[in-house]
Amino acid sequence: MAFDSLSEKLQNVFKNLRGKGRLTEADVKVALKEVKMALLEADVNFKVVKNFIKSVQERAVGQDVMTSLTPGQMVIKIVNEEMVKLMGDETTELVLKPASELTVIMMCGLQGAGKTTTTAKIAGKLKQKGRKPLLVACDVYRPAAIKQLQINGEKQGVEVFSMGDGHKPVNIAKAAIEHAHKNGFNVVILDTAGRLHIDEDMMTELIEIKENVDVTQTVLVVDAMTGQDAVNVAETFNGKIGVDGVIITKLDGDTRGGAALSIRAVTGRPILYVGMGEKLSDLEQFYPDRMASRILGMGDVLTLIEKAQETIDEDKAREMEKKMRKAEFDFNDFLEQIQQVKKMGGIGDLLGMLPGASAQLKDVEINDDIFDGTVAIINSMTKKERSQPDILNPSRKKRIAKGAGVDISEVNKLVKQYEQSKKMMKQMSGMMSGKGKRGKFK
Numbered sequence: 001m002a003f004d005s006l007s008e009k010l011q012n013v014f015k016n017l018r019g020k021g022r023l024t025e026a027d028v029k030v031a032l033k034e035v036k037m038a039l040l041e042a043d044v045n046f047k048v049v050k051n052f053i054k055s056v057q058e059r060a061v062g063q064d065v066m067t068s069l070t071p072g073q074m075v076i077k078i079v080n081e082e083m084v085k086l087m088g089d090e091t092t093e094l095v096l097k098p099a100s101e102l103t104v105i106m107m108c109g110l111q112g113a114g115k116t117t118t119t120a121k122i123a124g125k126l127k128q129k130g131r132k133p134l135l136v137a138c139d140v141y142r143p144a145a146i147k148q149l150q151i152n153g154e155k156q157g158v159e160v161f162s163m164g165d166g167h168k169p170v171n172i173a174k175a176a177i178e179h180a181h182k183n184g185f186n187v188v189i190l191d192t193a194g195r196l197h198i199d200e201d202m203m204t205e206l207i208e209i210k211e212n213v214d215v216t217q218t219v220l221v222v223d224a225m226t227g228q229d230a231v232n233v234a235e236t237f238n239g240k241i242g243v244d245g246v247i248i249t250k251l252d253g254d255t256r257g258g259a260a261l262s263i264r265a266v267t268g269r270p271i272l273y274v275g276m277g278e279k280l281s282d283l284e285q286f287y288p289d290r291m292a293s294r295i296l297g298m299g300d301v302l303t304l305i306e307k308a309q310e311t312i313d314e315d316k317a318r319e320m321e322k323k324m325r326k327a328e329f330d331f332n333d334f335l336e337q338i339q340q341v342k343k344m345g346g347i348g349d350l351l352g353m354l355p356g357a358s359a360q361l362k363d364v365e366i367n368d369d370i371f372d373g374t375v376a377i378i379n380s381m382t383k384k385e386r387s388q389p390d391i392l393n394p395s396r397k398k399r400i401a402k403g404a405g406v407d408i409s410e411v412n413k414l415v416k417q418y419e420q421s422k423k424m425m426k427q428m429s430g431m432m433s434g435k436g437k438r439g440k441f442k
């Protein structure tokens with residue numbers, strides 16, 4: 001999970017601080033030294049760390065903190081606030097012109113950073129907002145890149161404009177804009193060519209596009225896993241071509257988090273989105289406050305709720321709630337619930353958003369395979385068995401176990417779990433409707 005190791009170290013520092021009733025100036029200094037080490041180990045830019053610690057220290061050793069009843073908590077609050085400030089204070093959105101005008105977004109970045117994937121992810125987000133985006137293949141050096149954009153565009157249901165590899169990128173961009181005007185598109189997203197390293201040709205090509213096309217937003221894509229290199233890349237691109245916003249990809253695989261914590265402070269450019277996986281839906285808006293909260297182990301319940309709202313069909317959820325209240329929940333519903341959780345992202349990621357969970361789960365390997373056995377068992381049941389689990393007798397269970405390739409004890413376990421959940425739902429709905437107020441619960 002993103003920021004795991006940094007998060008763990010900071011939480012240990014804070015545990016010690018909380019454990020002390022009163023704090024001396026020396027206590028705070030020791031704690032901040034540990035915070036400094038943790039940030040450096042997370043590959044946060046050295047200058048950024050220095051300034052960060054200085055700001056926290058100035059605020060934390062003041063009289064107010066020392067004489068407060070909970071100085072440890074106060075210090076943590078200050079670290080949290082300074083971390084939010086570091087990452088940009090406010091959420092920055094991609095700037096779009098009104099829908100009646102054409103917005104041109106130029107995506108740039110090094111090869112392998114995740115530019116083509118992210119371009120398609122952004123197109124999906126814009127489509128959700130009611131825009132009509134056109135993807136443009138400007139990477140004429142890698143035929144595979146054009147193909148990849150076409151495949152991803154198709155997955156997102158977004159048209160891809162391509163002229164093959166025989167034209168200059170600036171001319172492709174111009175032709176694409178003309179095509180967009182003629183065909184009612186209101187956002188053009190240019191997927192430009194990357195190179196393995198920053199080189200003059202790449203920069204010249206990007207500058208040429210910017211000089212000849214009215215680019216609304218220049219968006220840089222960098223790979224979180226490359227740490228400080230990503231920060232250097234951002235600084236160079238911003239200096240040479242001017243960048244409006246940065247997208248950090250592969251944060252799902254980056255346990256350190258140095259790039260996300262340094263880019264804003266070093267370049268002054270905001271982080272717009274973060275890539276959290278390979279799937280085209282794995283792009284999250286960047287909220288500095290929520291990210292700080294995640295890093296400090298305070299969870300990110302808001303993102304969790306949003307994910308649920310995005311993936312869960314409200315009508316179905318209401319129907320499910322009704323069934324639960326009446327304890328009519330069957331194996332079809334069970335299967336549906338598993339699929340919903342899978343759609344929301346890995347279980348590990350979801351749990352990591354709960355306050356305190358990431359520290360507790362750090363040594364536990366959680367992957368989505370844990371549902372596979374259950375899904376196989378339910379899939380081996382007939383329609384009738386799924387909707388009326390009461391008819392499951394030993395011979396039916398034996399057949400199901402064989403079909404699912406598991407031991408019969410697994411089937412028994414699942415049926416037992418189901419029966420227990422049902423019993424619990426009955427009790428709960430009884431309590432909620434007031435029936436349980438007397439007797440047992442009083």
Ligand code: GDP
Binds near residue numbers: 114115
């Ligand atoms: P480009 O050369 O910059 O266009 O990079 P691609 O879009 O081809 O991406 C390079 C690789 O990174 C591909 O295997 C992508 O699936 C993967 N990738 C892109 N974004 C993410 C992300 O946010 N998380 C993960 N885990 N992989 C990503």
